Amino acid sequence: MPRRKGEFRNSQSCLSGLSTPEGLTASLRKSGYNKGIMANRSDILNMYESKNMPLISFGAFLKRLLLHFGGAVLLIIITLLIGMAGHMIFDANINWHDATLNSAFIANGIGPYIVPQGLSGKVFFAFYGMFTSLVFMTTLGLVLAPIAHRILHKFHLETEN
Structure with missing residues (x-):
């Protein structure tokens, strides 16, 4: 069954790439965060990037x-x-x-x-x-x-x- 955009096979694969700062940075770049585009509602709630983010x-x-x-x-x-x-x-x-x-x-x-x-x-x-x-x-x-x-x-x- 094909996956929709932003959907993961299981919850473990969802979190595995975000466990390192590099994985989190890559995920944010992929979602368009660095371009000033708010990807979803959680970006509005977390308006400021943490010190691990670029x-x-x-x-x-x-x-x-x-x-x-x-x-x-x-x-x-x-x-x-x-x-x-x-x-x-x-x-x-x-x-x-x-x-x-x-x-x-x-x-x-x-x-x-x-x-x-x-x-x-x-x-x-x-x-x-x-x-x-x-x-x-x-x-x-x-x-x-x-x-x-x-x-x-x-x-x-x-x-x-």
Whole structure:
């Protein structure tokens, strides 16, 4: 019976070629990993290569960097939407554009442009300010993670040779 692509005769033959770093590297090259093509869902979950794997191409690195940057932008947009919604819920006399401006100012650390009048609005912005500080640190880590990983991975490759 013919085998389909990616199918093995038994589980032992599936793992036998991957027991050495050379076998793992050959398997990754065969699957197109080094070209920046994600072969299957497990590649998405294991986004970074281990120290036994070769350095990915510069194009694949740029794709990874763009993916992380897109995630950071999405996180910032969601954070601003949370701030806008909270400001409009807790302060009824504000327009959406003023709520956007206020949320952006608080997210940047400048402080509120329009101070809420009610106690609930002030409490919301206190917690929103702390939340945006956490989002800032998370975003910074998200954007810098691929760069730090590539530098450390290259360093480990050079020390092994």
